[in-house]
Amino acid sequence: MESPHPPLARRLARRLLPLGRRLKGGPESLPAFAVPADAITTLEGPAAFRAALFDLIAQARRRIVLVALYLQDDQAGREVLDALYAARAARPELEIEVYVDWHRARRGLIGKAASEGNAAMYRDYAERLGDGVAVYGVPVQNRELFGVLHLKGFVIDDAVLYSGASINDVYLGRHGRYRLDRYHLVRHAGLAGSMADFVGRHLRDSEAVRRLDRAPLPATRDLLLEIRHLRKQLQHAQYTLPHEPVPAGSVAITPMLGFGRNDNRLNNTLLMLLRHARHRVVLFTPYFNLPRPVRATIGHLLRRGCTIDIMVGDKTANDFYIPPGQPFRKIGLLPYLYESNLRRFARSHRAHVERGQLNLWLWRDGDNSYHVKGLLIDDELAVITGNNLNPRAWVLDLENGLLLRDPSRQLIAQHEAEWASLRHHATRLADYHALDNPRRYPAEVRKLLRRLSRVRLDRLLNRLL
Structure with a gap:
């Protein structure tokens, strides 16, 4: 019997179901260029x-x-x-x-x-x-x-x-x-x-x-x-x-490539780095829509006692935000979809947020926008990347990044200065109530969210965006 799904839906399903494998060894096992600090x-x-x-x-x-x-x-x-x-x-x-x-x-x-x-x-x-x-x-x-x-x-x-x-x-x-x-x-x-x-x-x-x-x-x-x-x-x-x-005293830099759902080296390395975190992770993403393996790993780290900071852009700092008073277009739904994701995440981890183990930061500076992404781990590892750490980057786009491994911590002052500069325009969420309740969203947004949720298209959108 012929499948009832159209060809486009079948192709989307194949490309959006991520596969992968765990990398053996830790960050120190990766080949790298020795770069002076x-x-x-x-x-x-x-x-x-x-x-x-x-x-x-x-x-x-x-x-x-x-x-x-x-x-x-x-x-x-x-x-x-x-x-x-x-x-x-x-x-x-x-x-x-x-x-x-x-x-x-x-x-x-x-x-x-x-x-x-x-x-x-x-x-x-x-x-x-x-x-x-x-x-x-x-x-x-x-x-x-x-x-x-x-x-x-x-x-x-x-x-x-x-x-x-x-x-x-x-x-x-x-x-x-x-x-x-x-x-x-x-x-x-x-x-x-x-x-x-x-x-x-x-x-x-x-x-x-x-x-x-x-x-x-x-x-x-x-x-x-x-x-x-x-x-x-x-x-x-x-x-x-x-x-x-x-050699000792050098910074090890590994350029990484990622493409597709099978054996994606960049994805596998990012997960390996997170799993090896001991004390602290700082994660940057412009659009809060973490891939399922990343969410699962963050949950595991929290249960292990790691401190995790996640900085995202306020919905008004999103590229597609449409201010009140301007004609609304459907693309303007996206900032609200990301904020809804963040609110659910904050609610499910409210105990970690309350005791300061999970810190969720919202960045906003006037009408400027936020496009920051990457990782800082345990004062020794940094990932600079264009990867948005979302499902689309995880399986659809051609991505790359640089892993900086710095066991002698010669770059720690640079990393801390960068982190402090980013926090200058950011606010830590006290709890999930600090985010807008979807019931208070503009009428056009509420209507679209209800339609998408009714046919479960909101899940497909989260994988594509």
């Missing part, structure tokens, strides 16, 4: 991130490889392209490559009029200034719904500028508003080479990856076979790492 800098805020990016571009001599979800057609995006073309004009031998998500680059912004997207800007620059800046579109899935290029990291000569931020006005702090992320600069030839080599081998050389700065562009449906091959390759791809022991 003074080669690692934590940058504070979008302005410092923007300044570092433009300084590195201006000083580049050999290569620039920028990887982000998108490079937007706005002032900041054009400033970055201007800087890239100026660097190429000054040094014609400089190799410049930009990688963005194929689907995201070819559509307009959500809620805006239909357009050719950012790809039109890339073509305009190439027509006016030549093809010295190659912009590639990476389709890691057939549809944006199923997953996107969510790799992060800018490699400029022997430096890695790593952040979860993409490139647009709000990420770079233009026009008086910003979207907060984390920002780290690592100067190390081996790490930079490994990350640039991965992009060349697995993205640039793939038949599915096409230049967005050239016309005409093929339709996605004409690339389905190539996308399938790329997806299979990425499920087994990893960064090239040394296998020599890391």
